Amino acid sequence: MRVALFATCLVDAMSPGVGKATVEVLERLGCTVEFPMGQTCCGQMHTNTGYPDQAAPMVAGFQEAFADHEYIVAPSGSCVASVKHQHEWIAAGQLTDRHVTEARRLADRTYELSQFIVDVLGVTDVGAFYPHRVTYHPACHATRMLGVGDRPLQLLRAVRGLELVELPEATSCCGFGGTFSFKNADVSSAMLTDKIHHVLSTAAESCVAVDASCLLHIGGGLSRNRTGVTTVHLAEVLAATEAP
Amino acid sequence: MSTTDQPAGKAEITQWPRATNTGHLHGDYFPRAARVALADPQLRRNIGNATTIIREKRGSVVAELDDWAELRAAGAAIKDATMADLGDHLERLETEVAARGGVVHWAADADEANRIVIEIARRAEARDVVKVKSMATQEIGLNEALAEAGISAWETDLAELIVQLGDDMPSHILVPAIHRNRSEIRDIFRREMGNVGVPAPDGLTDDPPALAEAARIHLRNRFLTTDMAISGANFGVAETGTVMVVESEGNGRMCLTLPRVLVTVMGIEKLIPTWRDLEVYLQLLPRSSTGERMNPYTTMWTGVTQGDGPEEFHLVLLDNGRSTILADPEGRPALRCIRCSACLNVCPVYERTGGHAYGSIYPGPIGAVLSPQLTGVADNPSLPFASTLCGACYEVCPVAIDIPTMLVSLRAKVAADPDSGDARERAVFRSAAWAMSRPQRWTRLLRLMRLGRFLARRGSFRNLPPPFNGWTATRDLPAPPDQSFRDWWTAQRDGGGDA
Ligand code: SF4
Numbered sequence: 179m180r181v182a183l184f185a186t187c188l189v190d191a192m193s194p195g196v197g198k199a200t201v202e203v204l205e206r207l208g209c210t211v212e213f214p215m216g217q218t219c220c221g222q223m224h225t226n227t228g229y230p231d232q233a234a235p236m237v238a239g240f241q242e243a244f245a246d247h248e249y250i251v252a253p254s255g256s257c258v259a260s261v262k263h264q265h266e267w268i269a270a271g272q273l274t275d276r277h278v279t280e281a282r283r284l285a286d287r288t289y290e291l292s293q294f295i296v297d298v299l300g301v302t303d304v305g306a307f308y309p310h311r312v313t314y315h316p317a318c319h320a321t322r323m324l325g326v327g328d329r330p331l332q333l334l335r336a337v338r339g340l341e342l343v344e345l346p347e348a349t350s351c352c353g354f355g356g357t358f359s360f361k362n363a364d365v366s367s368a369m370l371t372d373k374i375h376h377v378l379s380t381a382a383e384s385c386v387a388v389d390a391s392c393l394l395h396i397g398g399g400l401s402r403n404r405t406g407v408t409t410v411h412l413a414e415v416l417a418a419t420e421a422p
Numbered sequence: 423m424s425t426t427d428q429p430a431g432k433a434e435i436t437q438w439p440r441a442t443n444t445g446h447l448h449g450d451y452f453p454r455a456a457r458v459a460l461a462d463p464q465l466r467r468n469i470g471n472a473t474t475i476i477r478e479k480r481g482s483v484v485a486e487l488d489d490w491a492e493l494r495a496a497g498a499a500i501k502d503a504t505m506a507d508l509g510d511h512l513e514r515l516e517t518e519v520a521a522r523g524g525v526v527h528w529a530a531d532a533d534e535a536n537r538i539v540i541e542i543a544r545r546a547e548a549r550d551v552v553k554v555k556s557m558a559t560q561e562i563g564l565n566e567a568l569a570e571a572g573i574s575a576w577e578t579d580l581a582e583l584i585v586q587l588g589d590d591m592p593s594h595i596l597v598p599a600i601h602r603n604r605s606e607i608r609d610i611f612r613r614e615m616g617n618v619g620v621p622a623p624d625g626l627t628d629d630p631p632a633l634a635e636a637a638r639i640h641l642r643n644r645f646l647t648t649d650m651a652i653s654g655a656n657f658g659v660a661e662t663g664t665v666m667v668v669e670s671e672g673n674g675r676m677c678l679t680l681p682r683v684l685v686t687v688m689g690i691e692k693l694i695p696t697w698r699d700l701e702v703y704l705q706l707l708p709r710s711s712t713g714e715r716m717n718p719y720t721t722m723w724t725g726v727t728q729g730d731g732p733e734e735f736h737l738v739l740l741d742n743g744r745s746t747i748l749a750d751p752e753g754r755p756a757l758r759c760i761r762c763s764a765c766l767n768v769c770p771v772y773e774r775t776g777g778h779a780y781g782s783i784y785p786g787p788i789g790a791v792l793s794p795q796l797t798g799v800a801d802n803p804s805l806p807f808a809s810t811l812c813g814a815c816y817e818v819c820p821v822a823i824d825i826p827t828m829l830v831s832l833r834a835k836v837a838a839d840p841d842s843g844d845a846r847e848r849a850v851f852r853s854a855a856w857a858m859s860r861p862q863r864w865t866r867l868l869r870l871m872r873l874g875r876f877l878a879r880r881g882s883f884r885n886l887p888p889p890f891n892g893w894t895a896t897r898d899l900p901a902p903p904d905q906s907f908r909d910w911w912t913a914q915r916d917g918g919g920d921a
Contacts (some may be wrong), residue, residue: 185907185908187858187864189907190864190868190906190907190908191868191871191902191906191907192900192902192903193903194903194905194906194907194910195903197907197910197911198907198910213908213911213915215861215908215912216861217861218858218859218860218861218864219858219859219864221855221858223854224851224854224855225830226811226830226833227833227837227847227851228806228833228834228835228836228837228838228843229834229837229848229851229852229855230834231834232851232852232855233855235855235859236855236858236859238859239859239860239861243861263827264830267827267831318810318811318812318813318814319811319813321813322812322813322814322816322817323813349814350770350814351770351810351812351814353770353810354810355809355810355811355812356810356811357807358807358809358810358811359892359893359897360889360890360892360893361453361807361892362452362453362456362771362807362808363453363892363893363895363896364453364456364457364460365453365456365460365771365774365775365808366810367895367896367897368460368774369770369771369774369810370896370897394899394900395897397898397900398893398897398898398899398900399896399897401882401897401898401900402884402896402897402898
């Protein structure tokens with residue numbers, strides 16, 4: 179199966195390891211992964227900060243880059259949610275009718291990684307080995323806008339060696355919210371403090387999520403507090419295998 | 423993106439009402455007000471405890487119904503259909519109320535509504551009025567307007583009484599005194615009750631039944647001696663001109679039945695066409711608000727009835743910005759709101775800041791979309807940003823208001839507003855958009871970002887200049903990697919993409 183990887187700007191710029199891991203898992207599952215070089219960003223940061231006009235060229239760029247692809251897969255719940263729920267609105271307000279139609283067409287073809295693996299490929303055991311105690315933070319957009327449900331957990335439970343500990347108050351937001359973390363830094367930090375408190379209470383070595391952005395935030399707090407607890411993207415857990 | 427302001431004094435967040443005609447709908451700059459609230463551990467504890475309890479109760483009673491999703495869809499659809507023909511339905515309501523001996527008044531804004539109520543009170547020669555808990559009258563600042571006219575308004579809802587005696591402001595739609603714990607309430611009762619009427623019993627404890635009894639004794643005489651009552655309305659049924667209040671304590675019913683004159687201030691969006699429609703909302707509302715299957719008291723009245731209840735009934739239909747919302751397809755869903763407050767109870771921002779930080783009497787997620795729309799974004803530019811867009815509000819809303827999507831659209835309105843938009847921020851975002859919308863520019867930017875690695879210490883940034891200082895005050899930011907994903911891909915796959 180041919181799969182186009184939408185790496186997302188954050189993974190491209192800050193967490194290339196997540197992109198590499200996504201490629202590795204998809205190839206292991208028999209996909210032919212392509213990376214359309216025309217891609218940049220879904221425009222979510224601009225849209226959510228009040229600049230849909232500025233996001234419009236990014237939406238158009240996304241459509242150009244992925245026009246010919248049947249399956250578009252991204253290791254991010256919130257970027258996929260933006261493609262599925264915001265691109266049409268931006269196209270309607272800022273671009274042409276053709277872009278609106280295209281936004282709908284591509285929305286149907288875009289998948290968050292865990293949804294793609296479980297629903298399209300029909301796999302829950304990806305053959306990973308990850309001998310660590312981890313806890314899982316259900317990222318808000320993946321949970322509430324995409325409805326990924328327990329798919330990431332199904333995948334994690336099938337990983338050999340992995341010990342999964344339930345995160346208390348798991349579905350409460352970590353406080354990132356894109357530019358919210360700057361504009362309302364105090365509230366954002368108060369939310370993060372509670373999230374970190376819960377992560378630490380599990381005595382996990384790492385906190386897993388399906389979004390690099392939430393992990394950047396939670397990881398930033400874990401690192402500042404010198405907790406020694408790390409963050410790891412679901413793709414990275416799934417990519418890990420027993421040493422050859 | 424100013425995150426460097428000095429913490430504000432409490433005075434700054436309690437400065438409303440401002441002298442405008444919209445009443446209590448104006449927020450202060452949310453990040454600053456939130457910082458004041460966050461510094462109060464008692465407040466956070468009180469709100470955290472209360473919202474956790476209500477959240478759990480709501481969760482369990484909602485889970486009991488197999489058809490919750492259908493009810494929710496019906497709740498949204500009925501309101502949407504009503505809004506589409508609101509003018510006609512309102513005229514029907516007016517006709518029916520008048521036919522049954524009530525008087526209907528139309529108020530374009532808060533000032534006009536207040537003037538109407540004061541005029542009615544003067545004609546009734548009322549020096550005191552008792553009040554049923556109502557958001558609409560809080561919205562228009564009625565108590566303050568009455569006080570200026572020499573009329574004393576007495577709140578009879580327990581939580582509103584606590585707020586009024588404490589010279590405070592409501593901080594929650596349903597539980598206005600949610601920011602107070604019971605020992606604070608005992609102190610307020612002991613200190614204030616005697617100044618305005620029957621004092622608190624000697625040796626009052628902070629036991630909830632004792633506090634309720636103290637309130638009962640304090641209020642009893644008011645119910646018996648006051649000639650005029652003022653209420654809001656949860657619903658107004660157009661087909662019969664019936665108005666309805668849903669409550670838990672029964673104090674509302676006392677106000678609605680004992681006094682001679684009854685005035686109801688009702689937002690025009692509270693209207694529903696028929697009694698059948700009520701079936702849906704009377705299931706959605708109690709389960710979403712108090713987490714009960716049914717609320718203890720539902721009082722409804724239709725005009726006036728000789729020898730039974732008030733002799734005079736006035737219905738004040740309040741616009742105060744609602745017709746502006748009605749005209750905006752993106753904003754219109756906000757008018758579905760039945761003020762259940764479920765969205766407040768699940769909101770991680772509200773849970774940590776409480777209601778006062780929002781300034782407007784409508785706090786939390788619904789406040790963040792309703793207040794700026796009622797006042798215009800220029801008067802409430804920071805509220806649409808007081809959310810992480812986590813979506814918890816939309817998930818629980820019994821009338822399926824997609825608050826996160828509305829917030830995003832309101833943010834665009836703020837940014838585009840010449841008075842509220844931040845020109846510097848727009849310029850920064852424009853440059854970012856320029857670089858991020860073309861792959862060649864983006865690739866070059868990523869390579870440039872690598873230089874940042876030289877400024878990082880042990881792989882991360884701990885102290886960045888504004889506007890990034892808001893992040894690094896409490897969080898590390900990792901340094902950019904030495905190779906972006908796309909550079910890795912190109913190197914590994916030898917240009918395997920389709921650039
Ligand atoms: S927006 Fe929805 S959840 Fe919030 S108060 Fe209104 S009806 Fe209730």
